[in-house]
Every structure is written in structure tokens, then in C-alpha cells.
Amino acid sequence: MLLKPGESLQGRDASYEIVEILGQGSYGTVFRARDQNANFVVIKQFFDTGSASKEDFxxxxxxxxxxAEILSQINNPKIVHxxxxxxxxxxxxxxxDLFLVMELVQGQTLRKVFDDWRISHNNQPFPAENVVAVGMELCESLGYLHSLPGQIIYRDLKPDNVMWDSVGxxxxxxxxxxxxxxxxxxxxTQGLGTEGYAPPELYSSRAELGFYTDTYTIGALLYELLTGDTPxxxxxxxxxxxYDAGIPNGLQAVVIKSLQLDPINRYPTAGAMYEALETLHLAPEEPALESVGAPRATNLHPLLSCFCPNCGAVPRTDKAIYCGKCRGLIHTVMLRVLPKNAPPALLYLQKSESLLGRTDPDGGVFPDVDLSRFDAGRFVSRRHATIKRDGVKFFLTAHKTLNPTRLAGFAVAEGATVPLENEARLxxxxxxxxxVVRPVVNP
Structure with a gap:
């Protein structure tokens, strides 16, 4: 059954709340979700949409x-986690149904960055320096896959399958x-790959695949970044x-060698191709796509729940991840609710002083943080407690209630105000x- 925003998916050690649908296809749907620690993740749900034959499905x-099996064996900062x-x-x-949970890579695909660059620069391809930097990063990623015990061959490298991680x-x-x-x-076993990027051996059941299969796809991708066309x-x-006469001869030679139809004439490994690109001394010191308009990281949490834990300032824009005053990393504030018979839920505290309690329309009581849906027994009072931010510190004030407010297992006296720390049990x-107080991104 298709998941919907607001619903939860229970995993082995965590629960995931569906936030929004990112895309849909013939075999399922991709969601942005959030775990109980407020980390954003991507969930791919595979299910029968009825659009494919039984055999193809x-x-x-x-x-x-x-x-999922392959990804479970990978741990590399340049590969989705x-x-x-x-x-x-x-x-x-x-x-x-099957589900695959991965990190959310905030940013854009290499395809989107490249297309945006060409639109804003009179259809010109990337500068050679950026192309070399991208190539070296991809050689590192694929070289890592080749070095694993199972010797993974990626097979389908193309700009759409490369994300620019705007945080990292x-x-x-x-x-x-x-x-x-x-x-x-x-x-x-069958022709798997994308025309324009796939080498001849991917289209033949008789040909053997090897690491040279991936070095061809690297070359095809770099060729497009340099010329705007696939080979x-x-x-x-x-x-x-x-094409642009400014493409260095050395870079041309590296790309052409990787695109040889006969595998024996290509770079045998991604490591060998990395060394060839490195010896060109063209890669810039800054991040590979910084100078060609790649997007910067943005804040995905509600603006009103955010503040700077260093100086107490509130960000002025909903995209800021660093404080405009002290350059500290912006944090968000929330309440992790742990109901007895339901998955955990996260509620943002979007005021400097938030009333927590149970909504009572007849009595005209509408707390800032409504706990009604987690309180089937109606034990939470309408005005149960208040959480207030004062600069960079937080405080809890207990109100007059039939059932007590507790901090770390100890009852808080009516009218008393006590300091709050991150992950405090309430x-x-x-x-x-x-x-919960946490950074808006994981640096």
C-alpha cells in the first residue's frame, strides 16, 4: 500500500515519518521522510502499481x-549512505512491498547543475578545470567500489546518477x-546502461565486463561536460x-583513451584514470562545482523553530544555515513525542515561549504545541507547561495541573521554572x- 505524508514506517531501529512525495514511477514512489532524531532521509517504496507485466515486475x-544489498556493503563519503x-x-x-532507506542528499543532480550552467552561459559546457575535478571525484568513488570484496561494477554512470551534495x-x-x-x-545478462554513456560490452551477453567498463562511462560523462554532446x-x-579549442590536449587524451571501443586500450581501473587526471594539475582548490553555480545547502526546518546557539540570534531567511551575526551553525528546536501505542513524532517549537497542552475549542484553549492526538486518556491538561527560550538557554515552567509535569523523572512544582538541556526527558x-535541539544540517 502506498505510503502517504503524515504516515509512519517502522524500521529496525527507527521510525520514519513521511514528509512529502519526491517522485513516482512504474515500480513505486520516492519520499522525503524524517526519522525520530530529525534527520531527513529518502525512502524508496517498491510495490506493484499494475503498470508492468508479471515477469518484468x-x-x-x-x-x-x-x-539494497549492494548499498548495505558500502561506506564512502562520496556515495549515498x-x-x-x-x-x-x-x-x-x-x-x-519493499523499502530502501537512504540519506537525503541535499542539492541537485549533476545533470541539473550542468543544464543550468549552459542556460546561463550561452550554451557553453563546463570549464576544463571543473570537468577534471568532477572526473577525479568519480574516479575515487568508482575506484572504491572496485576495491570492495565483491568488486562492484557500477555500469550506469551518467549526470542523472550523480548528485552534488550541497552540504558536503x-x-x-x-x-x-x-x-x-x-x-x-x-x-x-542483458543490455543495462544508458545510450551515449554505455560501452559496447554492456550490449552483448558474450562480452566480459570489468573495471574498464566503468572507466568508459567516466570518459563519456566527461566528454559531455566538455562538449555538451555524448560521444x-x-x-x-x-x-x-x-569544440572549444581551449580544452587542454592532455585532458583530450585522457578522455579519448577512456572511450576506446576495445577495453584493452582503456584505463584498466578508475585509479589509473584518477592518476592521469591528477597529473594534468587542472583541478581547482575549491569544491568541484562551486564556481559553476552549484547550489548551496539550505535549511529544511521551519524558520520559526530556528536560532543560533552561540549568540541567540534568529535567522532572517528560511534558507540560512549559518548565523548572520556570528557565523555559527543554526539549530532547530522540537519536542520528540513518544506515545505508548504509536510511532514517535516530532513537533517543532516555533515560538520563543510555547504553551504545551490539550486543545479545548469549547473553552477557547489552543496551545502552541497541541498534544491532544497523543493523549487518548485526556490526562494532559489544557495548559500543562510552557517552554521558553531566553537567549541561548531554555526553561520549562510547570502549570497547575491534575497530573504532574516531570523532568528526568522528578516532578516539577506548580509555577516552578527549571532549565532544559538537549535530550531532556519530559x-x-x-x-x-x-x-531536542539539533543543527539544521549535519556538517
Missing amino acids: AYQRKLFWRE FIERIPDETQLPPEG QKCKLIDFGTARFSDQSKRA DPKVTPSHFRG EFADLVCNF
């Missing part, structure tokens, strides 16, 4: 499960749907005639919560 289901697959089983379940300021590989373990089989898949380019009657 079964095959794609196997690919989805293999993608795997969190978990649901259900957490060693074998592909015979039926039922680096390129990341994101889609492993066609990746495979080369130590299990070196034959292409002819049937002919090895012999020159860059007709109890409003029998409803347990945590007070």
Missing part, C-alpha cells in the same frame, strides 16, 4: 533488492539499480575538433517526550 523487484532495507531479511521476500560540497553516486558484483559474474557509441572519438501526565 518480478525482475525489477530482484534488481531493487540487489540495489545506506540506512536500512525493510523488511530486514537476508533473502528476498516472496511478496509484499562533493559529488555523490546515488542510483545503484544496475550495479552488480563482478566476482559473481563478468557477463552482461557516438559506435566510434571512438579521435579528436575534439569543432513527562506531561503519562505522555513521555524529549526536548
